[in-house]
Amino acid sequence: EDQVTQSPEALRLQEGESSSLNCSYTVSGLRGLFWYRQDPGKGPEFLFTLYSAGEEKEKERLKATLTKKESFLHITAPKPEDSATYLCAVQAQQDNNAGNMLTFGGGTRLMVKP
Amino acid sequence: DAGITQSPRHKVTETGTPVTLRCHQTENHRYMYWYRQDPGHGLRLIHYSYGVKDTDKGEVSDGYSVSRSKTEDFLLTLESATSSQTSVYFCAIRPGQGAFGNTIYFGEGSWLTVV
Numbered sequence: 001e002d003q004v005t006q007s008p009e010a011l012r013l014q015e016g017e018s019s020s021l022n023c024s025y026t027v028s029g030l031r032g033l034f035w036y037r038q039d040p041g042k043g044p045e046f047l048f049t050l051y052s053a054g055e056e057k058e059k060e061r062l063k064a065t066l067t068k069k070e071s072f073l074h075i076t077a078p079k080p081e082d083s084a085t086y087l088c089a090v091q092a093q094q095d096n097n098a099g100n101m102l103t104f105g106g107g108t109r110l111m112v113k114p
Numbered sequence: 115d116a117g118i119t120q121s122p123r124h125k126v127t128e129t130g131t132p133v134t135l136r137c138h139q140t141e142n143h144r145y146m147y148w149y150r151q152d153p154g155h156g157l158r159l160i161h162y163s164y165g166v167k168d169t170d171k172g173e174v175s176d177g178y179s180v181s182r183s184k185t186e187d188f189l190l191t192l193e194s195a196t197s198s199q200t201s202v203y204f205c206a207i208r209p210g211q212g213a214f215g216n217t218i219y220f221g222e223g224s225w226l227t228v229v
Contacts, residue, residue: 044157
């Protein structure tokens, strides 16, 4: 059974204080690891997909990295507008293409104070 | 914008009544999904569809049924709503082709309260 665990559950940062969010996973063959951002009252917004260990993706102050067991979302010099819940999800290799559904972690709620 | 519209966005219903949530997409994507999101459980897959009249169960399908009679619409039905089905429901699509073909994009959610 695929499993995703995110830590910490909540993280408070001062504006400009860099940090990292962790996503540990077990999956029977990884097709892709996804990061989403979710604002209160909204649907998850896609950020990144990582496909293989060693891969990195960047977008503004966010950088996602991937190893064989975990992924990190690094936030450099965060601003208050980066406050949101960040979700990690894995997509397993399947024999058929019917599903390709995602298994999600519980999320990390990030709060950035000015 | 993934071109997904969910309706209704908010609904309060009584225990035992049937409820149907509608997901409409404008891009003719083949794959569509229904997830629910609950505190302490995160997002969990209810049902998914891989084409017109082609659907399958997800992790938490008990008490739910789905139908897809046309590419653009994916309906989620609670035959007899229970309080445990109070949740936020998200529809999602996956393009299935192109550079982001494997990515799943979510709608804005439908808040359902069963009293």
